[in-house]
Amino acid sequence: xxxxxxxxxxxxLFCVLLxxxxxxxxxxxxxxxxxxxxxxxxxxxxxxxxxRFLEKARGGLLRTSREMWLEFVAIGAEETAEVVxxxxxNAPPPNARSPVADQKRMVLLTIDGVPKAAADYLQTEKLTSxxxxxxxxxxxxxxxxVGKTAGDAALALKIAGASETAPPAEPADPSLTSALExxxxxxxxxxxxxxxxxxxxxxxxxxxxxxxxVAAVGAARSRxxxxxxxxxxxxxxxxxxxLLQHIGKAxxxxxxxxxxxxxxxxxxxxxxxxxxxxxxAALAVGRLDDTASIxxxxxxxxxxxxxxxxxxxxxxxxxxxxxxxxxxxxWRQWFDGEQKWWSEAGERQLANLTNGENANIxxxxxxxGGHWLYRNEITEKLAPLLSSPRAEISNIAFAxxxxxxxxxxxxxxxxxxxxxxxxxRAKAAEALTVITGEYLGDDPLAWRxxxx
Amino acid sequence: MKSYRYSxxxxxxxxxxxxxxxxxxxxxxxxxAAMLQMQxxxxxxxxxxxxxxxxxxxxxxxxxxxxxxxxxxxxxxxGTADVPATFGDGVFWVExxxxxxxxxxxxxxxxxxxxxxxxxxxxxxxxxxxxxxGLFGDQxxxxxxxxxxxxxxxxxxxxxxxxxxxxxxxxxxxxxxxxANCDILVQGPTLTLGPLRVPIATGPNTYIYGDVHPxxxxxxxxQPNTTITGSTSPNAKTLTxxxxxxxxxxxxxxxxxxNGSTEIxxxxxxxxxxKVRSGAKLVIKGPDIVVASSIIVESGGKLEFKSDxxxxxxxxxxxxxxxxxxxxxxxxxDPKNVALLISASQTVDRTGDGVPDPPVTISSSGVFYGxxxxxxGTITIPNNLRIFGSAAALKVTYTTNSRATxxxxxxxxxxxxxxxxSMISWKxxxxxxxxxxxxxxxxxxxxxxxxxxxxxxAAAAVEDKINITYTDASGAVKNYTGDVASFDxxxxxxxxxxxxxxxNSGGGTSGSSN
Numbered sequence: 001x002x003x004x005x006x007x008x009x010x011x012x013l014f015c016v017l018l019x020x021x022x023x024x025x026x027x028x029x030x031x032x033x034x035x036x037x038x039x040x041x042x043x044x045x046x047x048x049x050x051x052r053f054l055e056k057a058r059g060g061l062l063r064t065s066r067e068m069w070l071e072f073v074a075i076g077a078e079e080t081a082e083v084v085x086x087x088x089x090n091a092p093p094p095n096a097r098s099p100v101a102d103q104k105r106m107v108l109l110t111i112d113g114v115p116k117a118a119a120d121y122l123q124t125e126k127l128t129s130x131x132x133x134x135x136x137x138x139x140x141x142x143x144x145x146v147g148k149t150a151g152d153a154a155l156a157l158k159i160a161g162a163s164e165t166a167p168p169a170e171p172a173d174p175s176l177t178s179a180l181e182x183x184x185x186x187x188x189x190x191x192x193x194x195x196x197x198x199x200x201x202x203x204x205x206x207x208x209x210x211x212x213x214v215a216a217v218g219a220a221r222s223r224x225x226x227x228x229x230x231x232x233x234x235x236x237x238x239x240x241x242x243l244l245q246h247i248g249k250a251x252x253x254x255x256x257x258x259x260x261x262x263x264x265x266x267x268x269x270x271x272x273x274x275x276x277x278x279x280x281a282a283l284a285v286g287r288l289d290d291t292a293s294i295x296x297x298x299x300x301x302x303x304x305x306x307x308x309x310x311x312x313x314x315x316x317x318x319x320x321x322x323x324x325x326x327x328x329x330x331w332r333q334w335f336d337g338e339q340k341w342w343s344e345a346g347e348r349q350l351a352n353l354t355n356g357e358n359a360n361i362x363x364x365x366x367x368x369g370g371h372w373l374y375r376n377e378i379t380e381k382l383a384p385l386l387s388s389p390r391a392e393i394s395n396i397a398f399a400x401x402x403x404x405x406x407x408x409x410x411x412x413x414x415x416x417x418x419x420x421x422x423x424x425r426a427k428a429a430e431a432l433t434v435i436t437g438e439y440l441g442d443d444p445l446a447w448r449x450x451x452x
Numbered sequence: 453m454k455s456y457r458y459s460x461x462x463x464x465x466x467x468x469x470x471x472x473x474x475x476x477x478x479x480x481x482x483x484x485a486a487m488l489q490m491q492x493x494x495x496x497x498x499x500x501x502x503x504x505x506x507x508x509x510x511x512x513x514x515x516x517x518x519x520x521x522x523x524x525x526x527x528x529x530x531g532t533a534d535v536p537a538t539f540g541d542g543v544f545w546v547e548x549x550x551x552x553x554x555x556x557x558x559x560x561x562x563x564x565x566x567x568x569x570x571x572x573x574x575x576x577x578x579x580x581x582x583x584x585x586g587l588f589g590d591q592x593x594x595x596x597x598x599x600x601x602x603x604x605x606x607x608x609x610x611x612x613x614x615x616x617x618x619x620x621x622x623x624x625x626x627x628x629x630x631x632a633n634c635d636i637l638v639q640g641p642t643l644t645l646g647p648l649r650v651p652i653a654t655g656p657n658t659y660i661y662g663d664v665h666p667x668x669x670x671x672x673x674x675q676p677n678t679t680i681t682g683s684t685s686p687n688a689k690t691l692t693x694x695x696x697x698x699x700x701x702x703x704x705x706x707x708x709x710x711n712g713s714t715e716i717x718x719x720x721x722x723x724x725x726x727k728v729r730s731g732a733k734l735v736i737k738g739p740d741i742v743v744a745s746s747i748i749v750e751s752g753g754k755l756e757f758k759s760d761x762x763x764x765x766x767x768x769x770x771x772x773x774x775x776x777x778x779x780x781x782x783x784x785x786d787p788k789n790v791a792l793l794i795s796a797s798q799t800v801d802r803t804g805d806g807v808p809d810p811p812v813t814i815s816s817s818g819v820f821y822g823x824x825x826x827x828x829g830t831i832t833i834p835n836n837l838r839i840f841g842s843a844a845a846l847k848v849t850y851t852t853n854s855r856a857t858x859x860x861x862x863x864x865x866x867x868x869x870x871x872x873x874s875m876i877s878w879k880x881x882x883x884x885x886x887x888x889x890x891x892x893x894x895x896x897x898x899x900x901x902x903x904x905x906x907x908x909x910a911a912a913a914v915e916d917k918i919n920i921t922y923t924d925a926s927g928a929v930k931n932y933t934g935d936v937a938s939f940d941x942x943x944x945x946x947x948x949x950x951x952x953x954x955x956n957s958g959g960g961t962s963g964s965s966n
Contacts (some may be wrong), residue, residue, distance in 0.1 A: 046797045207650070208643050280684070310685055
């Protein structure tokens with residue numbers, strides 16, 4: 001009897017001491033854990049989701065991705081979003097070394113594996129349709145948040161089928177109405193190579209899924225995405241309208257540069273019989289800064305549909321940089337004048353840039369800098385003069401390039417950021433800031449990642 | 453006697469010095485006269501130039517005077533060619549010519565000494581800053597599936613007289629104006645795969661009969677089975693939500709209505725909490741300005757605006773909750789006469805249930821004719837609340853199958869919200885062919901000789917009589933009709949309505965309240 005009582009006392013003592021030992025090992029000063037180790041007396045009877053999750057994690061109940069997944073299914077999509085967001089936001093810095101930091105990393109690694117556990121679960125478990133829908137919502141919610149740091153598009157598409165909206169992880173692009181779209185958008189922003197996977201799914205031909213995929217690619221606002229979307233023009237009228245709305249959406253003020261072949265595909269819709277298509281095509285060519293579409297835009301300023309007229313007018317103003325009223329004759333007059341100038345003087349002035357004396361080069365640059373319609377061609381010719389050994393030529397070239405604000409200047413200017421010449425680096429950084437509207441300093445890598 | 457003879461000189465040469473002197477003097481005199489003439493001419497030209505400059509400034513002063521007259525609701529006519537207004541050393545008069553689309557051309561003729569100058573401006577009569585936003589969302593604008601949004605002009609008649617049957621129901625099929633500073637989402641009905649893998653809509657389509665302008669650099673996403681008939685180009689600049697300036701009329705405490713119908717009218721008052729319980733009805737009858745910290749209309753309660761006799765403006769400072777099951781009623785169908793201005797912005801627990809409550813909740817059914825404005829709040833328009841007028845807020849959502857109609861008459865006139873006129877263009881114009889202009893005489897001298905006394909510029913507007921309805925310091929509504937000069941404007945706390953008339957014309961110039 002005495003032995004029995006002694007064993008019982010020892011077991012009770014062990015149970016009491018174990019949490020204290022664990023706390024001491026993990027470190028109770030961690031602000032995360034202070035939420036639990038702190039004032040227990042003042043806590044309400046039902047713990048908030050984050051604290052409940054952390055307690056279970058500390059208690060060793062959520063060691064594997066599958067266990068974590070089942071916990072998330074149990075608590076539902078809303079609480080899952082709260083927990084996963086909290087954990088991602090409080091991720092330890094890469095160089096942090098402590099038992100607490102290690103534990104946090106372990107939790108996040110485990111969450112990384114949850115989408116796969118979710119996919120396996122959804123494929124193997126026989127659930128009611130309602131339970132299946134709930135589970136899908138939770139999985140997409142996790143993908144949407146975790147997709148910023150990891151994730152698998154194929155998993156996202158396998159989980160697809162949840163047409164219900166899951167609670168958004170954070171204020172999302174309003175054009176994305178489903179968790180699948182938001183998940184994919186985050187993944188595409190992180191990894192443009194994902195488009196190959198999306199291509200496979202688009203070619204399966206599910207028209208409803210394709211609309212979601214187009215929305216996700218469009219919302220990612222990438223150059224590769226814009227070119228990708230152009231490939232699908234002409235396949236179905238419903239999809240065309242969605243594609244035209246998303247093509248050309250750029251991440252900043254600089255337009256996305258597409259190939260002539262892709263631009264041709266978009267221009268075709270300026271002549272569409274559907275006024276809605278004409279309207280959206282007119283806007284798309286404006287966003288894409290397509291100077292070759294100006295003659296058609298001038299025609300559309302007299303379109304029978306008021307919306308088409310206004311969109312054509314907006315695009316014309318955007319491409320040309322001019323602010324005339326919506327008067328087709330006035331615009332036509334200007335356009336004809338520009339074409340005449342280009343054929344008579346433009347080519348000659350471009351030639352002067354390379355062949356002429358200082359005075360001729362200066363005069364040529366001053367004249368060329370004022371003709372926005374041909375800014376892309378002029379910028380390409382001006383690019384070599386930016387690094388001219390003659391300072392006055394270089395300065396005027398920079399001024400002209402900034403004035404023309406062509407997206408074709410970005411690559412050259414980023415290259416100049418790697419120059420050994422301080423003046424050139426400073427001028428290039430300043431020019432990039434003015435042209436793009438963004439400040440990324442003089443770090444060429446930052447500019448490359450953003451724009452090239 | 454000796455005789456003297458000039459040796460070597462003939463008698464003919466005597467007196468040459470005098471002639472030469474005379475010639476020199478004449479030349480000097482002529483040169484002096486010429487110089488005097490030149491100097492006089494220069495002085496006259498300088499004087500003329502100075503007078504022309506003064507005439508320019510006087511003409512500009514005339515334009516300012518006319519501009520202010522238009523802002524007050526007058527015609528813009530100031531003085532006449534026969535009896536001009538006096539200003540400084542000169543006179544002016546301004547002629548106003550009404551143009552289309554609420555524009556007015558003001559031609560001002562200034563005279564000073566011999567100087568003459570005529571200038572003209574074209575102004576937009578009044579701009580309603582709030583209504584010019586249309587249906588506006590600053591940070592979010594979502595149009596739900598099946599929603600129908602169009603527009604009409606309340607000055608041209610009722611909505612029903614301008615609408616016709618379409619595939620979307622009774623609509624005008626034009627006139628919508630949706631604006632935002634953000635992206636705009638227009639949702640379509642849910643799609644399912646039908647036979648042959650063709651998508652089929654499971655609900656009604658969405659229709660926007662007009663323009664949808666997202667923010668600068670933003671875009672519109674219109675899902676399948678949506679129709680937008682107007683432009684979708686982005687706004688050229690970010691639109692600003694003007695702040696609400698809440699007045700401070702006399703305080704009257706809380707107003708809790710448990711049953712029956714209660715009418716408040718003919719006064720300006722500040723309330724704490726206005727609560728309309730189930731079975732009760734609150735009628736706010738214009739002209740009236742109501743300021744409340746909170747307005748809560750519970751399920752089964754009713755809130756009615758009656759604006760036939762004057763505008764109704766309601767300010768809500770902290771909390772507006774039109775609970776689901778409550779009802780909004782508008783007696784008169786004129787959006788220009790009702791404004792619900794909500795400056796509430798804080799999301800806090802107001803009911804004690806531990807759940808934070810948003811500052812604005814509109815879940816009532818019924819019809820609302822007026823301007824709805826919540827620059828710091830989120831408005832979700834339910835599908836059983838019909839909106840005519842304008843609605844602008846921080847975030848706006850039109851729920852599935854909701855219905856809204858923008859009133860473009862609010863752009864140029866409103867009895868609740870007034871803006872200053874805005875100048876469109878300025879130019880120099882030809883001088884008029886009237887005697888006082890053609891004569892180079894100083895106009896003041898000419899008028900004095902003709903027995904005409906010019907009027908001081910501040911009193912020179914042609915409208916000399918007024919019919920004004922106003923609230924005095926105690927909040928009571930009063931009315932005056934008679935000469936402008938005899939009315940004591942210091943009695944006026946706020947103007948409900950005013951109409952200016954001219955003794956000569958015998959007609960009325962439609963005024964406006966502010």
